Amino acid sequence: TSIEIAFNLWLFQVGNCTDIVVDNLTFKSGGGHGVRGSGCRDITVRNCEFGFLGGSYLTGFRNGTTRYGNAVEFMAGSKRVLVENCWVYQIYDSGYTHQGLTNYCASDITFRDSLLEYCGMGSIEYWLGPDSLCRNVTYSGNIMRYAGYGFGGIQRPDKEMSAHIQSNGACCNQADNFRIENNIFELSTYDLVNAQSKMNTLPVLK
Secondary structure, eight states, X not given: OOOOOOOSOXXXXXXXXXXXXXXXXXXXXXXXXXXXXXXXEEEEEESOEEEEEOOEEOTTSTTSOOEEOOSEEEESSOEEEEEESOEEEEESSOSEEEEOOTTOEEEEEEEESOEEEEESSEEEEEEOOTTOEEEEEEEESOEEEEETOHHHHHHOSOGGGOEEEEESSTTTOOEEEEEEESXXXXXXXXOSEEOOOXXXXXXXXX
């Protein structure tokens, strides 16, 4: 009886900003990211709902046919980031992610106490470029369910990428005080946890 088509938009974007709090908001039905930060400092996202996000084409990337869209994404050296007590579901790519390219340091990042389910790639995804580092990063107290299920998992061409923790690009990841602890992982269409890193720099799982 009805059809909804999402625009290719990032619903909330901040770049090179400090002291940002995103609290008690709902982000739904967008073709791009829910919250996207780049080069941010001291940013908190809490008590938010993210649903049915992503799936649009990533304009200007490769041949233009790659689809994307995360609930919460931090790029380009964002530091002192806290994401907590959110509900994330039906995401094309990943629920939470921090990413970066060459000479990038993801530091003082905490993803905690959230429910993430039906994310097409990862409940939480991280990847770094060469000579980059994850320092003082913690994923704790999260419940992660049904990775690779939902609309994203059904439609993705790379179904072998689904995992609750997805370290996309393991050859370059380095970890320093990177902890994945006290989480619950329930059902995945491929891996439960794929937390790879360079030799002798693995995150600590407990």
